[in-house]
Amino acid sequence: MPSYAYRCRSCGDTFEMNRPMAEASAPAACPAGHDDTVKLLTTFGTVTRGGGGGAPTPPAPSGGGCCGGGRCG
Template structure:
């Protein structure tokens, strides 16, 4: 069984109908008795969490030891470049 959402064009109410997927295209009458209804696209069944198309990239912290070396050479890490030891 699947849950389908409909909207009545006469009164504007939105309602849900639980039916087998084989009957997904069947029309549904409004609970108030109106027959002019339209099935709505529901994203609930598509699953997953909503995500943006691109995720912003946060520049590395100068204190994290990661990312490209600062201008003038050197590297990150515990000593600020040149290796530890």
């Protein structure tokens, strides 16, 4: 079951709730009982290990600047 993060606007407490995806946008009361809460945007990352066959995926190019490597201008 997914975990969703919320912040209470009344007391500022941040908390998580495990609930089905179908209830993700349902109101959530904070542990102190306040009803004025907002769902926070959370990120999820995964790490995969090799072993799937084939060649490994090369790393993404790195660099700085607005054009992906500083070649602006």
